[in-house]
Amino acid sequence: MDHGETGVDDLNECTELEALIGIEFGPEYYDIEKGMVERYIEATGDHDPRWKEETPPTFTAALVHKEIVHRIFNADVIHKRTLNGANELEYADAIRIGDRIAVTAVVESVKKVQGKLGMEIFAYTSQTYTNQHGDIVARGRNTYIKF
């Protein structure tokens, strides 16, 4: 890797990511349309009839908080590769076709880990999904690994 391409040349440097901790990003809005859900069902192969009115379990993967993902993927750290390390969802209510979902996100913490590929940076985020009635329908947690 050409270290000259970035101002960061320290494997332990992740100031730009750490500076995001605790800031709430969003909301970003998604209108839940039938076609969107049908494409998700087609992609995952989950044709359970109950998904004709409500969305399947991991559908919030499609409700990406674009800004926070952009910030993590493009952070000025020496590790330019980013992978999804983990996802978790807790459901309070179904997300239904016709809903308008507001997504907010927070970087909860950043951790440096000596992993299999050398020094890795783990960024932990939380997401909140709120419908048009102001009800929180789901909460999520993601782990991004930069290596």
Next chain:
Amino acid sequence: MKPEQLYYEDIRIGDDLHPLVEYPTTMQLVKFAAASNDYYQVHYDRGFAEDNGLKDVIVQGWLVLSFIGRMVTGWMGESGKLVQLGGEYRQIMYVNEELFCYGRVAGKRQESGKNLVELDAWVENLDGIKTLTGSATVELPGNYSDT
């Protein structure tokens, strides 16, 4: 065939869910990229994947978690409710390789009037290596309560 409805009283710790075998193809990865608004090239551009030290394009973690979601919601029956679903991606999963999805009842509890069943869930590759470890919690109806 419609799966039968499970009731809380009938569940035993150690019960196994019916396993699921998936074989993600490049087409499925492309469909999921579009459905999930995730256009990271590592999931569909083999040259990009190889430039990043991978032997081929890799399966989205969310897609594999959706397989677990399908297994669990198929098991719990129409009157079941998914309360929590999560997974950690332990190993790269490459396109065109079988993924074996498993689930097992790890615990059950009644809380705030709800019948909750906790599941361990995991995915193994052809070499028997766990590529995803995770969990799910479902709420089931009781045999003698209204559903």
